[in-house]
Amino acid sequence: xxxxxxxxxxxxxxxxxxxxxxxxxxxxxxxxxxxxxxxxxxxxxxxxxxxxxxxxxxxxxxxxxxxxxxxxxxxxxxxxxxxxxxxxxxxxxxxxxxxxxxxxxxxxxxxxxxxxxxxxxxxxxxxxxxxxxxxxxxxxxxxxxxxxxxxxxxxxxxxxxxxxxxxxxxxxxxxxxxxxxxxxxxxxxxxxxxxxxxxxxxxxxxxxxxxxxxxxxxxxxxxxxxxxxxxxxxxxxxxxxxxxxxxxxxxxxxxxxxxxxxxxxxxxxxxxxxxxxxxxxxxxxxxxxxxxxxxxxxxxxxxxxxxxxxxxxxxxxxxxxxxxxxxxxxxxxxxxxxxxxxxxxxxxxxxxxxxxxxxxxxxxxxxxxxxxxxxxxxxxxxxxxxxxxxxxxxxxxxxxxxxxxxxxxxxxxxxxxxxxxxxxxxxxxxxxxxxxxxxxxxxxxxxxxxxxxxxxxxxxxxxxxxxxxxxxxxxxxxxxxxxxxxxxxxxxxxxxxxxxxxxxxxxxxxxxxxxxxxxxxxxxxxxxxxxxxxxxxxxxxxxxxxxxxxxxxxxxxxxxxxxxxxxxxxxxxxxxxxxxxxxxxxxxxxxxxxxxxxxxxxxxxxxxxxxxxxxxxxxxxxxxxxxxxxxxxxxxxxxxxxxxxxxxxxxxxxxxxxxxxxxxxxxxxxxxxxxxxxxxxxxxxxxxxxxxxxxxxxxxxxxxxxxxxxxxxx
Numbered sequence: 001x002x003x004x005x006x007x008x009x010x011x012x013x014x015x016x017x018x019x020x021x022x023x024x025x026x027x028x029x030x031x032x033x034x035x036x037x038x039x040x041x042x043x044x045x046x047x048x049x050x051x052x053x054x055x056x057x058x059x060x061x062x063x064x065x066x067x068x069x070x071x072x073x074x075x076x077x078x079x080x081x082x083x084x085x086x087x088x089x090x091x092x093x094x095x096x097x098x099x100x101x102x103x104x105x106x107x108x109x110x111x112x113x114x115x116x117x118x119x120x121x122x123x124x125x126x127x128x129x130x131x132x133x134x135x136x137x138x139x140x141x142x143x144x145x146x147x148x149x150x151x152x153x154x155x156x157x158x159x160x161x162x163x164x165x166x167x168x169x170x171x172x173x174x175x176x177x178x179x180x181x182x183x184x185x186x187x188x189x190x191x192x193x194x195x196x197x198x199x200x201x202x203x204x205x206x207x208x209x210x211x212x213x214x215x216x217x218x219x220x221x222x223x224x225x226x227x228x229x230x231x232x233x234x235x236x237x238x239x240x241x242x243x244x245x246x247x248x249x250x251x252x253x254x255x256x257x258x259x260x261x262x263x264x265x266x267x268x269x270x271x272x273x274x275x276x277x278x279x280x281x282x283x284x285x286x287x288x289x290x291x292x293x294x295x296x297x298x299x300x301x302x303x304x305x306x307x308x309x310x311x312x313x314x315x316x317x318x319x320x321x322x323x324x325x326x327x328x329x330x331x332x333x334x335x336x337x338x339x340x341x342x343x344x345x346x347x348x349x350x351x352x353x354x355x356x357x358x359x360x361x362x363x364x365x366x367x368x369x370x371x372x373x374x375x376x377x378x379x380x381x382x383x384x385x386x387x388x389x390x391x392x393x394x395x396x397x398x399x400x401x402x403x404x405x406x407x408x409x410x411x412x413x414x415x416x417x418x419x420x421x422x423x424x425x426x427x428x429x430x431x432x433x434x435x436x437x438x439x440x441x442x443x444x445x446x447x448x449x450x451x452x453x454x455x456x457x458x459x460x461x462x463x464x465x466x467x468x469x470x471x472x473x474x475x476x477x478x479x480x481x482x483x484x485x486x487x488x489x490x491x492x493x494x495x496x497x498x499x500x501x502x503x504x505x506x507x508x509x510x511x512x513x514x515x516x517x518x519x520x521x522x523x524x525x526x527x528x529x530x531x532x533x534x535x536x537x538x539x540x541x542x543x544x545x546x547x548x549x550x551x552x553x554x555x556x557x558x559x560x561x562x563x564x565x566x567x568x569x570x571x572x573x574x575x576x577x578x579x580x581x582x583x584x585x586x587x588x589x590x591x592x593x594x595x596x597x598x599x600x601x602x603x604x605x606x607x608x609x610x611x612x613x614x615x616x617x618x619x620x621x622x623x624x625x626x627x628x629x630x631x632x633x634x635x636x637x638x639x640x641x642x643x644x645x646x647x648x649x650x651x652x653x654x655x656x657x658x659x660x661x662x663x664x665x666x667x668x669x670x671x672x673x674x675x676x677x678x679x680x681x682x683x684x685x686x687x688x689x690x691x692x693x694x695x696x697x698x699x700x701x702x703x704x705x706x707x708x709x710x711x712x713x714x
Contacts, residue, residue, distance in 0.1 A: 105133045
C-alpha cells in the first residue's frame with residue numbers, strides 16, 4: 001500500500017509540474033510569438049515545403065512519367081558548359097576551384113592500450129589525436145602518382161582492378177587513381193563472405209587487388225579460390241607493420257605507399273577515359289541470390305553527380321563525416337559530390353565515431369566530437385538505433401525526466417509543423433542528444449532502405465537536424481530522388497532528380513494502377529543517363545531488367561511507388577516481397593517488417609509467409625535490454641541465449657508485437673501468428689543482411705527453415 005501510495009503521489013506531483021510547464025509555455029509563446037514570427041518567417045518555410053517539384057510529362061491508362069521542374073544549379077550548369085563528362089575531369093576541376101582547401105582527413109591514432117572493463121574483461125582501445133588533412137592539390141598529386149604507379153606495374157588501359165577495403169582516404173585516392181588511367185574498379189563489400197568475394201574477383205578476371213592491413217589476412221585463404229590474383233596492394237596501418245608472410249607463392253605484396261613512390265618518378269602519360277568507358281563494376285550486396293556486378297560508366301556517374309549537386313545545396317562551412325562503405329554506390333556518390341562542392345571529408349568508422357564507441361579510450365573523444373560535421377549519410381538501421389538509444393537514455397532517468405522530455409518533444413513537434421524553430425528547448429532539452437554527432441549537424445542523408453516516419457521524426461526533433469530521405473539503386477548509380485531540404489513530410493523520398501525520369505506502370509497482380517485515387521501508383525521504372533549498362537556477364541538478366549525507349553535507357557526496379565500532387569515519390573511496396581496467403585489476401589512482407597521494426601523490442605526482423613497457410617510468422621532478433629525487462633517481469637533468469645529459447649518469453653514477445661501491430665493499423669492477416677527469437681545478431685558477414693542491413697530474405701529462410709516449419713506446425 002505504501003509503495004502504491006508513493007507512486008500515486010509521484011504521479012500527482014509530475015502531473016502538477018507538467019501542468020505548470022504548459023501554463024508557462026503558453027505565456028512564453030504569447031510573449032515571444034511576434035519576435036519569432038518576424039525573425040523566422042515560417043510562412044516562407046511552409047511555402048517551400050508545399051512547392052511542386054515534378055510534373056507528369058506523359059500519361060495513358062497503363063503508365064505515367066514524371067520529370068523535375070527545377071532549373072539546374074550553378075555547379076550542374078558549370079559542368080555542362082565546360083563539358084566535364086568523366087570522373088577524372090571532376091577531380092581535376094574540383095582541384096582548380098578549391099586548391100589548398102582541406103579535402104580528405106584521417107584521424108591520427110596515437111596508440112593502443114588495454115582497458116579493464118567493470119566486468120573484468122580487457123578491451124583494446126585507441127588513444128586518438130586530431131584529424132590530419134590533405135588539401136585538394138595533395139590529393140590530386142597522390143591520385144596521379146598512384147595511377148601511374150599502377151601503370152608501371154603493368155596494368156593496361158580498361159583493365160579491371162578490385163578495391164576490397166574499409167572506407168578511408170586511401171580508398172578514394174586509389175579509385176580516382178584508377179579512373180585517371182582508365183582502369184575499371186571492381187568494388188566488393190568488406191563484409192561479404194569468402195565465396196561472394198571470390199565470385200566477384202574471379203568473374204571480373206582481375207590479377208590485382210587493393211586491400212587494407214586489416215583485411216589482408218583474409219587473402220591467405222582466399223588466394224586458393226582466386227587463381228588469377230598475382231598482386232596485392234595493401235593500405236598500411238598507422239601503428240603496426242603488416243605481416244606479409246604465409247601467402248601463396250607467386251603473389252607479390254606491395255604497400256600502398258610504395259605504389260605512390262613508383263608513380264612519383266614515372267614518366268608514363270595519363271590516358272583518361274571516355275564518357276562511355278566503364279568506371280566501376282559494383283557488386284550489389286543483393287537481398288537475393290549471388291551478388292551481381294552492375295556496370296557503371298563515367299557518363300552514369302557524372303550524370304548523378306550533376307543532379308545531386310542541384311538537389312543538395314552545400315555551404316562554405318560544411319564538413320562531411322564519411323563512414324558508410326564506399327563500396328556502396330550511395331556513399332561513393334555522396335562523397336564525390338562533397339569533393340566537387342569543396343566539402344572536406346573526415347573519415348570515421350562505427351568503432352570510433354562517437355565518444356562511447358567500442359574502440360575509443362576512456363577520456364578520449366570520438367571522431368564526431370573532434371570533426372564536428374554538418375552532414376552525414378546513414379542507413380535506416382543506424383537511425384533506428386539512435387532513436388531507440390534516445391528512448392533508453394530518457395527511460396533510465398526516471399518518470400519525471402520522461403514526462404519533461406515528452407512535453408518538450410510534443411511542444412517542439414507542434415511548432416516545427418508550423419514552420420518554427422524552438423531554440424530555447426533545443427538548448428535546454430535536446431542539446432545533449434545533439435552533441436552526440438558533434439553539435440553542428442545540419443542534415444542527415446538517409447538511403448539504402450525505407451525509413452519509418454517515427455524514426456525520421458524523432459531523429460529530426462532530438463538531434464535538431466534535417467533528415468533527408470532519398471531513393472536509388474546501384475543500377476541507377478545511386479540517387480533517383482531525394483527530399484528537398486524544406487520538405488517537412490515523412491515517409492516520402494522526394495521528387496525525381498534533374499535528368500532522371502520516373503515512370504509508374506500498372507502492376508495488375510498487386511492492384512496498383514496509375515488511375516488509382518487520390519494518387520497514381522505502380523511499378524517504378526527509371527530512365528536517364530544515370531541508368532547502368534546492365535549486369536556484368538549476365539546478358540539474360542540485363543535484357544529482363546533494362547530496356548531502351550524514346551532514346552533513353554530505362555530500368556525496372558521492382559519497387560512499387562505512389563506519386564503525390566507535388567511530384568514527390570513514396571515507396572509503398574516491392575514486387576518480390578508480396579506473398580498471397582491461403583485465403584487470397586496479399587501481404588507485403590517488407591511493409592509489415594517496416595512497421596514492426598519500430599517496436600522497442602525489435603533489433604531486426606524477417607517476416608515469412610507461406611501461401612498454403614492463412615497467417616505469417618516472424619523471425620526476430622530481440623533488443624537485449626527490453627528482452628531482459630520481460631524476463632524480470634516474468635521472474636525468469638538465464639543468459640540472453642536461454643531467454644530467447646524460453647517459450648514463456650516467446651509468447652510475451654508475440655503479444656507485445658501483436659499490440660504494436662494493431663497500433664500500426666496492420667490488418668489481422670498481416671500480423672505474425674508465431675515468432676522465433678534469434679539470439680545471434682544478423683550481420684553482413686553472416687550473409688543474412690546486406691551491407692545496407694536490408695534482410696536477405698532467402699538466406700534467412702534457408703538458415704531458419706526448421707524454425708519456420710516448427711512455428712507453422714505449432
